[in-house]
Amino acid sequence: MSVNVRIPTILRTYTSGKSEVSAEGATLGEVIASLEKNHPGIAARVLDESGKLRRFVNVYVNDDDVRFEGGLEAATPDGAGVSIIPAVAGG
Amino acid sequence: MAVEAVESRTSVPHTTPSFGPAVALSCRECGERFPLGPSFACVSCFGPLEVAYELPAGDSEALRRRIEAGPANIWRYAPLLPVPADVADRPNLNPGFTKLVKADNLARELGVTGGLYVKDDSGNPTHSFKDRVVAIAVEAARAFGFTTLSCSSTGNLAGAVGAAAARAGLRSCVFIPHDLEAGKVVMAAVYGGELVGIEGTYDDVNRFCSELIGDPLGEGWGFVNVNLRPYYGEGSKTLAYEICEQLGWRLPDQIVVPVASGSQLTKIDKGLKELVALGLVEDRPYRIFGAQAEGCAPVSRAFKDGHEVVRPVKPDTIAKSLAIGNPADGPYVLDIARRTGGAVEDVDDERIVEAIRLLARTEGIFAETAGGVTVGVTRKLLEDGRLDPSLTTVVLNTGDGLKTLDAVAAGPTATIPPSLSAFRAAGLAGL
Numbered sequence: 001m002s003v004n005v006r007i008p009t010i011l012r013t014y015t016s017g018k019s020e021v022s023a024e025g026a027t028l029g030e031v032i033a034s035l036e037k038n039h040p041g042i043a044a045r046v047l048d049e050s051g052k053l054r055r056f057v058n059v060y061v062n063d064d065d066v067r068f069e070g071g072l073e074a075a076t077p078d079g080a081g082v083s084i085i086p087a088v089a090g091g
Numbered sequence: 092m093a094v095e096a097v098e099s100r101t102s103v104p105h106t107t108p109s110f111g112p113a114v115a116l117s118c119r120e121c122g123e124r125f126p127l128g129p130s131f132a133c134v135s136c137f138g139p140l141e142v143a144y145e146l147p148a149g150d151s152e153a154l155r156r157r158i159e160a161g162p163a164n165i166w167r168y169a170p171l172l173p174v175p176a177d178v179a180d181r182p183n184l185n186p187g188f189t190k191l192v193k194a195d196n197l198a199r200e201l202g203v204t205g206g207l208y209v210k211d212d213s214g215n216p217t218h219s220f221k222d223r224v225v226a227i228a229v230e231a232a233r234a235f236g237f238t239t240l241s242c243s244s245t246g247n248l249a250g251a252v253g254a255a256a257a258r259a260g261l262r263s264c265v266f267i268p269h270d271l272e273a274g275k276v277v278m279a280a281v282y283g284g285e286l287v288g289i290e291g292t293y294d295d296v297n298r299f300c301s302e303l304i305g306d307p308l309g310e311g312w313g314f315v316n317v318n319l320r321p322y323y324g325e326g327s328k329t330l331a332y333e334i335c336e337q338l339g340w341r342l343p344d345q346i347v348v349p350v351a352s353g354s355q356l357t358k359i360d361k362g363l364k365e366l367v368a369l370g371l372v373e374d375r376p377y378r379i380f381g382a383q384a385e386g387c388a389p390v391s392r393a394f395k396d397g398h399e400v401v402r403p404v405k406p407d408t409i410a411k412s413l414a415i416g417n418p419a420d421g422p423y424v425l426d427i428a429r430r431t432g433g434a435v436e437d438v439d440d441e442r443i444v445e446a447i448r449l450l451a452r453t454e455g456i457f458a459e460t461a462g463g464v465t466v467g468v469t470r471k472l473l474e475d476g477r478l479d480p481s482l483t484t485v486v487l488n489t490g491d492g493l494k495t496l497d498a499v500a501a502g503p504t505a506t507i508p509p510s511l512s513a514f515r516a517a518g519l520a521g522l
Contacts, residue, residue: 009305010134019305045137055400055422056120056137060298065417067403083302086132088139088419089317090243090297091352 001026003076005035006083014042023082028059029072031082046084056087108234112147113173116140116321119423127173129235129318139419140321141361142173151370155340158332158371163188165223165329171365172329173322174230182258183229184251186222187329189214191337191485196453197466201473205344205482210334211456217278218491219412219459220355221251224326228315229255231322237313239264240284243300245293245351245412246275247459247490252315253282264312266296271411274494292406294417320354327355331362334485335372342367342377344482347469349461349489350381350390350435351413353420360427380478381424381435382468384408384460388437390421394428395435401425409440409498410460412490434477438467446470447492447499457492465489 120138386408
């Protein structure tokens with residue numbers, strides 16, 4: 001499964017400044033592993049020491065917040081858009 | 092420290108920015124520090140950045156006198172805010188120093204004996220507390236050379252940004268859910284900036300703005316609650332400052348605060364702690380209570396379940412100004428409520444409307460739905476004994492009921508011909 005991942009500004013040091021990169025994986029966890037393979041260091045920014053999504057990271061697969069869709073187990077269909085966004089906005 | 096990576100692109104400011112006593116941005120999660128800039132999330136852990144200060148040390152009495160001699164708005168607290176010393180001379184809406192109403196009638200109704208006060212922020216220039224936070228954000232936008240002011244909004248903020256931008260001579264483009272109350276839409280549109288309805292919930296709007304800020308399409312834009320959020324949030328500290336000053340430089344024992352993103356509650360706590368640290372008030376325990384609507388109560392639910400994180404929800408409540416299903420500062424609200432011995436509670440829409448009517452009937456204050464939430468939760472907490480009626484209690488009303496007229500079905504008691512006989516027949520004589 002190939003997906004398109006939107007990278008927030010604060011992670012673009014790992015993607016040579018690119019705001020979008022492609023990654024492989026049938027679940028969000030696999031997509032993050034794929035990102036880490038091609039952009040070493042990025043997973044540790046998104047995941048905490050226990051391997052869970054950090055509490056101030058929001059991830060969307062297409063329009064769905066993955067917290068409603070199984071977190072790292074959320075399915076990432078072929079061609080999906082994955083968006084990683086800092087959660088500390090709004091209000 | 093790759094701080095360049097988190098900064099938004101801006102035009103070059105005309106003068107060297109001044110942020111008064113502010114010295115850095117600090118990550119609330121991991122403590123890493125960054126230079127003052129249009130940044131909002133920590134590059135290491137995504138945690139929220141907040142303003143760190145070197146506050147005036149020493150003579151607290153002199154500081155108190157200086158504050159009391161200042162203007163009757165939030166700029167009297169400029170020595171404690173991330174703004175230049177001459178901030179009061181610059182075009183701004185100059186919000187704040189709203190009334191702290193001693194609500195004796197409401198206290199009698201609710202059985203409060205220790206003193207009940209309503210901090211009525213509907214008296215701000217655009218009739219909500221949002222003028223406070225936007226005023227600080229405008230100064231930050233100027234400092235960073237932004238030319239367009241923007242935000243995601245549940246309504247009140249959109250109006251506050253539109254008005255502040257107009258006054259400051261900035262462009263504005265604000266984003267709201269497409270189905271807001273008519274009063275809030277008109278308030279947001281009338282100032283002449285761009286107003287964009289997004290087909291989705293507030294959380295969808297917020298997500299959209301967070302993506303826009305990282306895209307060249309958002310270049311040169313200051314999003315008050317995204318890339319200017321550390322500064323913006325500081326405006327809520329002024330609620331804490333004013334309450335204490337208006338109580339005679341004394342901490343309240345209990346304070347009930349509405350919770351949407353949770354930013355306001357966390358900054359009120361920060362403000363109270365600063366006043367203690369500066370020696371402006373006596374250090375004594377205070378308890379902070381958060382108030383949500385049952386139809387959007389992710390923080391209240393997490394509090395009751397004993398969780399440290401907040402699971403997002405899909406909002407469904409008449410309290411649209413609090414309808415944030417994924418509250419950014421929710422975890423900190425939980426921390427503060429637990430640390431201070433407070434709580435987070437919620438009430439359903441029916442009790443929100445009852446509370447709006449109760450506050451109007453007893454104190455002559457017409458609150459928007461968020462005010463109904465705080466008064467409704469106050470009543471509930473008193474009923475179940477979690478608020479102590481013998482202590483000084485402050486309840487926040489953060490907005491004006493004229494913006495949420497649809498929530499309260501009210502009309503004439505009677506409609507009669509212009510004659511005394513009709514008046515008598517309607518049973519109105521001798522009221």
